[in-house]
Amino acid sequence: MATVVAFHAHPDDETLLTGGTLAAVAAAGHRTVLVVATDGHMAALDGRKAVRLTELAASAAALGVDRVAHLGYADSGHGAVLYADPPDRVRFLRAEVAEAAERLAAILREERADVLLSYDRNGGYGHRDHVRVHEVGTRAAELAGVPRVLDATMPRDRAARIMRLLARMGFRRDDVDLRSLYSADAEITHRIDVRAFAAQRKAAVAAHRSTIEQAGSYAAIAKVILRLPAPILGRLMRWEWYVEEGAGPVARPLDDLFRSARD
Ligand SMILES: [Zn+2]
DSSP states (O other): OOEEEEEESSTTHHHHHSHHHHHHHHHTTOEEEEEEEEOOOOSSSSTHHHHHHHHHHHHHHHHTOSEEEEEEEBOOOSSSOOOOOOTTSOBGGGSOHHHHHHHHHHHHHHHTOSEEEEEOTTOTTTOHHHHHHHHHHHHHHHHHTOSEEEEEEOBHHHHHHHHHHHHHTTOOOTTOOGGGSSBOGGGOOEEEEOGGGHHHHHHHHHHOHHHHHTTSHHHHHHHHHHHSOHHHHHHHTOEEEEEOTTOOSSOOTTTTTSEETTO
């Protein structure tokens, strides 16, 4: 039995890149822990902080996750302005990498994590909190001596297609550089077949009701996912992808689930 810790920036991020992975790992009988750096909360004073974390708990339950933890930071948002901190905590970008890594490492040690799921070095599409997840995740795994780190990613051309589709739907992101989206095919080392877990993934996406009501790009993707019958979603979104630094011929925890992308 292994323990897999998935580290994410915001509540809802767990559903799109690693939702199927978490469901598959849990279904295979392993322990799964979901850690978010931020509560996904931008404004200083409203009730959304609690709402986002409650929705995260429901999403995690749908995926079979055993424990959810929050590192205690606020969302840094994107765009030119980094807003002032809320009264009781700092935005993730203002935290020292070493300090945030120590908070995550404490959980990794407590859980005796075998595998950490983090983000690729581009932070996927480049949200500053997502880039920071890669930095903090890498450092925390070193501090805690986690044997295996898999950075969640996506093939670049597939990600670019999705960005173009979102732009046509009115969600154009001029700050996104299509040339450094996620990972080139050659950088991707592993993939996991999540076809059988489409129903769980849909339930996890649906749990993030307040984000869906905000009608942003997550909502646009969520609406497509929620409209598809599970067998079709399973076929269209069959794989989740990872980059493992230094991946080689040595056997590592959960090699049966995380298959080489070259197979
Ligand atoms: Zn995010």
